[in-house]
Amino acid sequence: MNKLFKVLSASFFTLALSFTAAAGHHGMKKDIVDTAVAAGDFNTLVTAVKAADLVETLKGKGPFTVFAPTDAAFAKVPEATLNSLLADKAALSNVLTYHVVAGKVMAADVVKLTSAKTVQGQSISIEVKDGVVYVDGAKVTATDIKTSNGVIHVIDSVILPK
Template sequence: MKFRSLLNVTVLSAALVVSAATYASARADIVDTAVAAGSFNTLVTAVKAADLVDTLKGTGPFTVFAPNDAAFAKVPAADLEALLKDKAALANVLTYHVVAGKVLAADVVKLTSATTVQGQDLKIAVKEAVVYVNGAKVISTDIETSNGVIHVIDAVVLPQ
């Protein structure tokens, strides 16, 4: 009887190790994580329109300051529609939300700026324990993906 119990524990332990490994390898990339969240529909549409899907599914790591749908809703509809039709301008705006490397919330609070993939710097400020990126409030942090991290912001930030 002892042998059977030991065998069951060993099999269960092996199954847990395999399950943990499968979970770790199955973690989604930035794009798939944004799609699965359900609150980044406009961002995902924009990423597709700018042909940036393959980039954001790439090796990375990337840090994305991701405006949610409510943030995009603050942009006048005509302006957003025009931006979605101008691939170069759209790519310019979207890459302004991306920083090369994985910058977690603990790191962000130590920074005053971060250079974006677009080439310009984002200004980072901490006021009353809240992080702001170019004035946009960071409302959720450290959504880890297989190729980086997403921080949710409450506004679309624009390059100069």
């Protein structure tokens, strides 16, 4: 497990610094939505959150743990599927809330789990393979991005409810 933290820490130090810099001045942390906006690599996620009317929820007290797909992760989704989701608020909300777990689950806790119940209601599978954490098959590429109302873990794919 120590190897896992060393690998994740070393590999994503730069990304964490960009999130920290994006977190605002005077040491104040931004909420999940503002942190994602400031990071600049979650434009599609932010657009989807707005389209699903989930902004106020994710700006709420929380705490929430968000497994956040990057723009590159959304680029893997066929354009027709993505456009269909963006046009169907209920389906979009279903997919987005599948990326959210109630509570603040830090990486040290995630690696001890085999699953976690999402806000959507279903559970995501969690596994560690060769020191890398996967959530429903999506690779976790950055961890423990702290926000005022939870934590963000970055994933390389959009995960879909079963």
